Amino acid sequence: MKLCFMMLTDLSKRFNFMNSTFQMANGYFEKHEKDLHQLSDQIWDNPELAFKEKFAHDLITDFFIEAGIGTVTKNYILDTAFKVEYVTGKERSDSTISESDLPCVAFFSEYDALPGIGHACGHNLIAVVGIASFLKLCSSLKATGTPARVILLGSPAEEGGGGKIKMMNNEALSGVDFSLMGHPSALNCCTSTITQAMEEKRATFHGKNAHGTTPWMGNNALDAAVLAYNNINTLRHWMHPSMRAHGIFTDGGKAPNIIPDRAELLYYFRAPDKKQLKPLLERAEQCFKAGADATGCTVEICEKSEAYDSVIQNPVLGRIYEKHMENMGYQFPPKDEKTFRGSTDMGDVSRAVPAIHPWFLIPCGGAPGHSVPFAKAAKLPQSFKNAMDSAECLAKTALEVLQSKQLFDEMKRSFKETCG
Structure with a gap:
């Protein structure tokens, strides 16, 4: 006192x-x-x-x-x-x-x-x-x-x-x-x-370049990002109505005839508090990794800024x-x-x-x-x-x-x- x-x-x-x-x-x-x-x-x-x-x-x-x-x-x-x-x-x-x-x-x-x-x-x-x-x-x-x-x-x-x-x-x-x-x-x-509590996640996918006419010679990082994006949209069936997930593509390649070796998603995930946010973040991470695995790419997932409660x-x-x-x-x-x-x-x-x-x-x-x-x-x-x-x-x-x-x-x- x-x-x-x-x-x-x-x-x-x-x-x-x-x-x-x-x-x-x-x-x-x-x-x-x-x-x-x-x-x-x-x-x-x-x-x-x-x-x-x-x-x-x-x-x-x-x-x-x-x-x-x-x-x-x-x-x-x-x-x-x-x-x-x-x-x-x-x-x-x-x-x-x-x-x-x-x-x-x-x-x-x-x-x-x-x-x-x-x-x-x-x-x-x-x-x-x-x-x-x-x-x-x-x-x-x-x-x-x-x-x-x-x-x-x-x-x-x-x-x-x-x-x-x-x-x-x-x-x-x-x-x-x-x-x-x-x-x-x-x-x-x-x-x-x-x-709501919020955490900002950046998922960067890494693949392999190839010419657009021979896509089988590359690993398409944009495909990995698109799959991950769709995975998170499907995740909404599991999400409680109080949760939110909204994201954008911040990198999807440089030219249509080049198989992108890099693509990136930026997401905001929200829940009523940090405790309830944790399982949403864990499921989202699985969505990112599944997109990478399906396309033979790798993914780096990082917290872009401070998480808010x-x-x-x-x-x-x-x-x-x-x-x-x-x-x-x-x-x-x-x-x-x-x-x-x-x-x-x-x-x-x-x-x-x-x-x-x-x-x-x-x-x-x-x-x-x-x-x-x-x-x-x-x-x-x-x-x-x-x-x-x-x-x-x-x-x-x-x-x-x-x-x-x-x-x-x-x-x-x-x-x-x-x-x-």
């Missing part, structure tokens, strides 16, 4: 902290709201793929440096990752308590795009939700003198690269008590939304966030509506510390993420407004937990029950 909660309990009694604190905290966010809207549009206008997000990285970190807010670390662990840290209320807490003993919350910003369709997952909005949540919470904590440590982590390569996992493996979450981020969607959803929404954080969103007029689907969605490296974060990854509505006409209509909606003014509403509720959620030992303990207890 963080030692300074003795003081936080007293502070929570002295402040009707939720509405009054946010009224008092007309500071960092209010001063920079227009800057954040412009920043979101600039990231949208300049889409960058995983681990190549130099423009977005520099844009965000330079914003904080110029504004003089927090301690900024560029190129944090990864070349296009960053960290901004802000400490509040230290002068009111026991001077013997180190900053590492202060309760700590981390927000995440994402800013990588998708090949060919830009910000069709709305990461320009995710970037500014993280920033706005950070600014709003820091202002509120400063207004009340609440001792806490607030961190904003810029995590690259969510789209398949596992930036958060790589950062976690290098202790980016050291000392963090809980974490929050928000994601645009066609609907409002938090604790009832289920993401599914998100476990912390029920305490989710309950508080939904309450504040509902107070702003947003409606959530029924709790028994279990919508299966994509995968995110926030899943692994949610299994390391209590976390939520709620969705907030943007006017995309029901279009799914990773589509052109969704990308267009991610730049609409209404989408930015909804993103800022989500950021305010994320900040209010963090503030409630930081100012209540009871909620803090309940959050930790529920995390232990769900994640062990």
Whole structure:
């Protein structure tokens, strides 16, 4: 338990902290709201793929440096990752308590795009939700003198690269008590939304060249890949409806009259969690090998990037966030509506510390993420407004937990029950 909660309990009694604190905290966010809207549009206008997000990285970190807010670390662990840290209320807490003993919350910003369709997952909005949540919470904590440590982590390569996992493996979450981020969607959803575990597999088939007129003199690697592809399609009869397998040919030869000595498949496999994903991966590997064996080829199977686990929404954080969103007029689907969605490296974060990854509505006409209509909606003014509403509720959620030992303990207890 963080030692300074003795003081936080007293502070929570002295402040009707939720509405009054946010009224008092007309500071960092209010001063920079227009800057954040412009920043979101600039990231949208300049889409960058995983681990190549130099423009977005520099844009965000330079914003904080110029504004003089927090301690900024560029190129944090990864070349296009960053960290901004802000400490509040230290002068009111026991001077013997180190900053590492202060309760700590981390927000995440994402800013990588998708090949060919830009910000069709709305990461320009995710970037500014993280920033706005950070600014709003820091202002509120400063207004009340609440001792806490607030961190904003810029995590690259969510789209398949596992930036958060790589950062976690290098202790980016050291000392963090809980974490929050928000994601645009066609609907409002938090604790009832289920993401999936995912692993990306690359299967490279090796055969033997021959002229197209004498195919018996070669071993056709493309045939091996086609058979493997069909094997996985047949595997769908065995797959549970919660599982997914989607793949593409990334190499199928160079010319029609040359028997290909190399072909390649790239697949995403998904299941409700890593435990249930394992048998699917084992069966898929048999499918790849069977295609190679049938054509006299060989196959190399490798994990292309970090495997993702599914998100476990912390029920305490989710309950508080939904309450504040509902107070702003947003409606959530029924709790028994279990919508299966994509995968995110926030899943692994949610299994390391209590976390939520709620969705907030943007006017995309029901279009799914990773589509052109969704990308267009991610730049609409209404989408930015909804993103800022989500950021305010994320900040209010963090503030409630930081100012209540009871909620803090309940959050930790529920995390232990769900994640062990």
